[in-house]
């Protein structure tokens with residue numbers, strides 16, 4: 001694979017996505033920075049990237065048609081087919097979206113499941129389908145790396161639909177690793193524990209912060225750059241044999257020996 005790959009990082013307005021975009025740009029790749037609506041933040045991500053040829057693309061992954069079209073728009077913006085896709089965008093565990101079953105009405109429960117599955121599972125599946133079909137069409141090898149979560153394995157009692165939507169992603173990646181290997185496409189998943197992004201800063205600074213940090217015997221949470229360096233490696237030619245794997249990135253806060 002050439003040193004300047006065309007990489008699409010979804011959800012790169014901030015947090016883990018922005019760090020992933022930076023890692024690929026520092027490696028010499030050309031990055032399509034995707035956001036849903038945070039255009040100013042996306043532009044600031046693009047402006048912060050070393051190298052040239054990077055671009056901003058927008059799409060609401062809650063709209064399956066828009067999600068399916070995103071890859072073609074990224075290709076047009078980068079001037080070459082996307083050969084690395086990082087599925088990072090998603091609705092995460094914001095307190096306002098909590099839906100613990102004992103305190104959630106049937107209507108709220110249904111709304112949470114529909115929203116998490118529509119964006120995190122269906123939207124991501126549409127992007128991935130479009131990207132991998134295009135690679136098969138043009139005869140190029142490629143990589144897909146998805147950001148899953150530790151919650152798939154440990155449970156998310158306050159956010160069951162979130163964990164299930166990410167479980168769909170873990171499972172899709174395993175199946176695609178098998179289905180797409182004959183086409184030279186490797187697919188892997190990372191399962192981060194708590195990561196210090198802008199979105200969770202309030203929680204880390206609150207009274208709950210100490211317990212969250214104590215989850216790991218390192219006494220801290222993960223950093224976006226730690227996720228980004230793992231994703232960069234998983235997308236490297238050296239890591240093709242990780243296809244089908246889920247890499248835990250949780251500072252020994254949840255073990256699956």
Ligand SMILES: NC(=O)c1ccc[n+]([C@@H]2O[C@H](COP(=O)([O-])OP(=O)(O)OC[C@H]3O[C@@H](n4cnc5c(N)ncnc54)[C@H](OP(=O)(O)O)[C@@H]3O)[C@@H](O)[C@H]2O)c1
Nearest residue numbers: 011012013015016035036037038060061089090194195197
């Ligand atoms: N932070 C953690 O502790 C942690 C732990 C495990 C896994 N993860 C996963 O890692 C990923 C990034 O986490 P983060 O904390 O960096 O997230 P974040 O700060 O909430 O950023 C989420 C990104 O996804 C985009 N997005 C959200 N809904 C979207 C939609 N409907 N269509 C298109 N894009 C959408 C957002 O775009 P806009 O800004 O334009 O809305 C934003 O760029 C998420 O998938 C999350 O589930 C995070």
